[in-house]
Amino acid sequence: MKCVRVLLPLLARDSYGDPLALGQAWGLRRTFSCAQTPNMCLSRGFRTSMRKPTSKPAPTKREEEAQPNPKSLVTFEDPFKRFDQDCRNKATFSHVLNVFCKKDVRRRGHVEFIYAALQKMPEFGVERDLRVYNALLDIFPKEVFVPQNSIQRMFNHYPRQQECGVQVLEQMERYGILPDAETKFLLLQIFGQKSHPFLKYRRMMYWFPKFKNINPYPVPYPLPCDPVDIAKLSLQRISADLDARITVYQMPSVEEKTRITHPYIVGIQSPDQQSLLQKHSPDRPVYVEGPFPLWLKKTCVYYYLLRAELLPPGEKEEEEDIDPERNFYFPMQLDLDLERDLGDDDSFDVNEVEEGPVFAMCMVGSEDQATLAQWIRGLQETNPILGHIPVVFRLESGPLKIQAETEMEETYEEEALQSQKLKQ
Structure with missing residues (x-):
């Protein structure tokens, strides 16, 4: 038994140069104390293995700047930047959407792509086109973000995707675009009925018809060119x-x-x-x-x-006082002393500028x-x-x-x- 105790450290030193290397080689678990190993003062045991550590050191700041960030919008803005100012129209914008849809079946990175497309819509002149907004909503994967139970509905199922859908509807509201039946069908198929985008759609459909003709002096769109x-x-x-x-x-x-x-x-x-x-x-x-x-x-x-x-002030013409009986707009004038409370004072200061x-x-x-x-x-x-x-x-x-x-x-x-x- 004493020979075994003597040979083990010697073999370890000859083969690996360290008493712990033998345990690493044979996958053994040993606990050393300060009394047995005076050169090593370990307070607790640990497990050793032959596998090398897979964790890489943290990259430096220069390496982070040199490597492209996969979550950034740069990779999704490139398809829109390829076209010149003369070629930016509805056809090229729709072509970029079709290329992204055919590139990956799972539509990875669709949220970043939709945000980038919303920013580029005014440059392509499609910010008032309802079909383009429906095409943007069609990029979302179908029947993936629909909550399946009450707990998922309670905890805002897929909040990032729902927020992106609300942003699409808010940009439609900003430009005065009223959703149609296709928009409703897409929202139900993507997010379901109990979701924030569909609630935004219902509010738009309630308030838009009420405020559509509220301006008595509307400005035509588009404005005349002459x-x-x-x-x-x-x-x-x-x-x-x-x-x-x-x-x-x-x-x-x-x-x-x-x-x-x-x-x-x-x-x-x-x-x-x-x-x-x-x-x-x-x-x-x-x-x-x-x-x-x-x-x-x-x-x-x-x-x-x-x-x-x-x-x-001295040259102003004094207006003739019209008798209340001859006044067409106010034929009668009633001066009644009504009892009013102290809090019913409706008078306020008005600075009249002549x-x-x-x-x-x-x-x-x-x-x-x-x-x-x-x-x-x-x-x-x-x-x-x-x-x-x-x-x-x-x-x-x-x-x-x-x-x-x-x-x-x-x-x-x-x-x-x-x-x-x-x-x-």
Whole structure:
């Protein structure tokens, strides 16, 4: 027995160079104590084996940056980036969706791909296409994320996929796209009836028809391409009087001989504004002010005003008091002292800002004083008093004028440099 105890350490040292190597070689489990092995002070036993450790050391920061992240969106944005700006349309977008669906039957990475597709939809011009949204929902695997029992429904079965489906419906809501029967069938087939995307669908179908025609002054989509039609639509939205008439003083044209372009001039004026302008004193000037911006969805247009300054307090005309019996809108007036509680005080502070009267509005194709002066000449046909009233132009630097001024400054600098070279 003593010989065996002596031979075991010797064999281990000769073959493996370590007393523990023999146990590793034979798969034996031994417990060493501090008394038996004075060079090794182990407080507890451990198991050894012949298998080498499979765990790899943690990668450094440089290695992490060099290796591509499989969870990132870079791999899914590449198919959309391959197409040039001219080729980005509905056909190419649908082609990318079909390629992804045929690439893998299990549709791995479909959540990241759908998020990337939602971001690229405005660039391809398909953000208002219902068929494209249904094609995006069709990418989800079918009958996989449907909860099978009440516990799965309670704990939000597959939350990442459900959140992605809700994002698709929210983008449809943002662009005003109403789901159809195909959208409902896809949501039921993918997520089931007791899911967050289907609940979002039901809410959209309830509120969308109620709010669809709630705007009394809707903006047509798409907007007309003709600038004259856009000007007419904009002036109708600005004017608060339904009796206001729109007049086209000049249509855009180009002379063949001189190649001179004539911009469009569209104005609007109501009968009440004409009567106010007729009562205006010829001693006081009127002002042409602008340009003022107006947004129609994503299109910005500019308009101009013909207005006058506010009269001083001493020169204001006192309005005639109309007898309540002769008033058409309020034929009777009742002054009753009703008992009111202390908490029924409905009075509140209002800061009323008085402004001068506005006589007319217009939109022009060229933002310069000559075009606006032509508009004033056109107004004189229906308002002859404008021939006796001085007109002052208060024009601010619009976007077109800023570009023109920068171009003029560049030409002046080039001329100055050329003159200096000639002098030298």
